[in-house]
Amino acid sequence: MSAVTQDTAVSTGRATRAFLYLILILFALFYLLPLYVMGVNSLKPLPEITGGNMMALPSTWTLDPWRSAWSTAQIGVEPTGLKPYFLNSILMVVPAVAISTIVGALNGYVLTKWRFRYDTWVFGLMLFSCFIPFQIVLIPMAVVLGKLGLAGSVPGLILVHVVYGIGFTTLYFRNYYASFPTELIRAAQIDGAGFFRIFWRILLPVSGPIAVVSVIWQFTNIWNDFLFGVSFGGTSQPMTVALNNLVQSSTGVKEYNVHFAGAILAALPTLFVYIVAGRYFVRGLMAGSVKG
Amino acid sequence: MAPTEADFRTKLQDWLPKLVLAPSFAVTLLFVYGFILFTVVLSFTGSKMLPKYDWVGFENYQKLFALPAWNTAIINIAIFATLYIVICTLIGLMLAIFLDQKIRGEGVLRPIYLYPMALSFIVTGTAWKWFLDPGIGLEKIMHLWGWESFSFTWIKDGEMALYTIVIAAVWQTSGFVMAMFLAGLRGIDNEILKAAQIDGASNWQLYRRIVIPLLRPAFLSAFVILSHLAIKSYDLVIALTGGGPGRATEMPATFMYSYTFTRNQMGIGASSAVIMLMTIAAIMVPYLYAELKEKKV
16 A cells, blocks of 8 residues: 555545544544553453443553463463463464465465466465365364374464465465566576576565565464364464453453453564554555455 | 486476475365365265265255254344445445545554454454443443443344444454555546546545546455455454354354364254355455456466
């Protein structure tokens, strides 16, 4: 998305402009509301939520809900807090993102610079895999992971996320490399450079922006995934599944402040990425709607 | 003539690109298309807890469409998807058009509209679940602020709970739709707009007759992305209502999961997954086909 405001031809009166700002600000408040609610209430003792106003700032500020969410809250049957699940998510996300991005880069390179018959079909089949409802692969995946001995493990989740992630990463790199002049590749070939040398020396150095898009997209998607985590996580459940277990737990008092702290913990990594690299995040989203 | 080493190397160079692509393609064929086939086969078997291969024909599909839970899921997804797509599109379009009026602070507003897209649906669900809870959330806030008669119990109400999912889902994705429309608006040639204005078109006419028709591709992308998100919606329902109260917010995705993994009706679960896939394919395949054909030139 272009950040440049263009010279719009529409002229508007003063009252209209005031109205525009009003609506735009109201919507900004609407989008910020849940973040405010989570933030404020994660810093209150529980009685201030159950006996007070959710919109009010804490009268006693406390970090206890955060400590509890991180290290002592009851998740399922164990009072471990979210910490081990946060680590599971990290262990799952890092390799899955790295592998799917590298594979996507190579695929995109082949599909644009080493074209062959029916390559669009090959790409189309890979692309469609991004959009299937994953319910259609849950049962066979459970069977296969069981047979491979990867059920309920972090490597199993990595495999799943790589398999269903390469469609998108391939799409990104393919669309990006498509605009890179093929003549340069041919010239390098004539000079005797081979397949990998061309990739390494010519394409990779210019791949920075799209690699960032791909990494951010994959990171966000895999971190936020719930369906695969809950289906195949077993004892290595990711953060989203643990958060859901914490919030839905039916035993004991509902510690809303701890739930909110946990929700922010689960949101922090992707929120952080969005804040430092939002531009690339948006580019990834837009390219995800195929029109690149 | 015996092949020399040089020949071999050229051959290898010819094959290398395909060799590099082959694992991904093989994995896709197996894990996507092979698995789809496997699920389709299962949907014609009497599998319960584990896959079995006794052919039962269309029995699962007949059972599926006779199940009240599935019919609830179908009605719910129809209502949810319609409202979600329409409201997201309207809000997205409105915000994009407003933001495109040389708004000061656009750089601050845009990221605020979009950040929910970076969050997990489980986080969104948690936040809205408690905010909409009558005991501690919105209703109580209004009471404390002095509006004693205010009542908002949708999330506990079987008739209305579905609409709370619409609220949370719209909150999460409408900013993204705004970004799609904004990109479309920024791509429109200003000269066209100026010419229309010289011809005496009012702002309203300008948007209705010229700008909105020019945004057709953005409408199409938004529709495809939103309908695809709607049909897949699982996490948000689980986090927000858990499919309840009762079965009031059952969706095809939650139905599939519970029938397959908790009720041990794998055959029926598989058939519901097949229906979901066919619905998405009916939308995605023509779209992707058109996109790829366009780019092939």
